[in-house]
Amino acid sequence: MSVQERKERERAGRERLIVATARELAEQQGWDAVTTRRLAERIEYSQPVLYSHFRGKREIIGAVALQGATEMAVAVRAATAAVDGARERVAALARAYLDFAARNPAVYDAIFQLDGGLAYAHEDTPAPLKDAFAALLESLGEVAGDGVEPGLFTETFWAALHGLVTLTRAGRLPPENTEQRVKLLVDRLAVD
Amino acid sequence: MSVQERKERERAGRERLIVATARELAEQQGWDAVTTRRLAERIEYSQPVLYSHFRGKREIIGAVALQGATEMAVAVRAATAAVDGARERVAALARAYLDFAARNPAVYDAIFQLDGGLAYAHEDTPAPLKDAFAALLESLGEVAGDGVEPGLFTETFWAALHGLVTLTRAGRLPPENTEQRVKLLVDRLAVD
């Protein structure tokens, strides 16, 4: 019995190692550098071992995305918890969101840009993703204004933030005036 | 002399063929399917011919992006030209933008997501890209409101639209309520 348990523990540990290594490598050198060979070498196993844990590279990206979504939800809630005033909470949320994206670009991509084989905006969407959206909704729903469905408002505000993140990181927007752009979004979109 | 001219014409024609074929293939099957082998086969030349026109795949994407940016500027201007009222023009612009993205997803990606080796938000940004931004600015600058720099407003509104496009197309947002989201953006962000 105990032998099997030990093996299962080791397996779980190795799976965590794979995800952590993939994430680390992606943050260091970008997702293009995360090849199955390099990843296998870093964890000191052969390539096929990866496929005994994940169906393929896509699922590894998906695992990183789920981990990241959980962290993002925590970060957003932490940033808004101690703030008074709905509008101020939204400003704090926006800053926290952009900060998370800036600090974890590869994870952000895994969650919002890459194909990790995950279902989004769906009933069988993984819990971490639903919860990340819920974290946004908690603060953003308060400033939706009359006649605007909180979910729809959250989606729209979120899309605006996402647009800023991706265009800036892709070099399409100069990074200097990010704060002013965020201020504009909060000032105009949020209604209390 | 004339021989050289004829050859140059043929070369230019073939270059257009490469770009058009790459674009077509990308729209049909996605950019991942645009491999140098497949592209070469479609234009009925061998792979190395591609490299006598472009430095690599990146530059081909860049060429598609420039072509697309020109068309997008035309589309945006056409949609706003005959509309009365600044606010209504912005609504028309938003619809035209989303429509362009929906009709030309691969081209949209080439312009705004992929690496085509182009300079953005820079002095030596290619003219088509500058002009596409200018087309947005023409209508959006009118509703920036007092104390908000038109360029900054345009960037922000554009980012919001871009966020809607990318999140929707990546399956992160359900496509059903796009119109309501756009209405929200126009209603709240635009000031006249």
Add this chain to the structure above:
DNA sequence: TCCATTGTCTAGCGGTGCTAGGGTCGAATC
């Protein structure tokens, strides 16, 4: 007619994600 240049192709390099098949090693059984 010969040469030189231009243009194009074949073949191949090192890389990718992924998998088939063999071998090894450890746990359970007699």
Add this chain to the structure above:
DNA sequence: GATTCGACCCTAGCACCGCTAGACAATGGA
């Protein structure tokens, strides 16, 4: 304690990728 059996992991290889070197043919000019 010996033996069998099964789980596990690795080597090797597939088809494909972007890109390029070098051979070869065709074409215009001397």
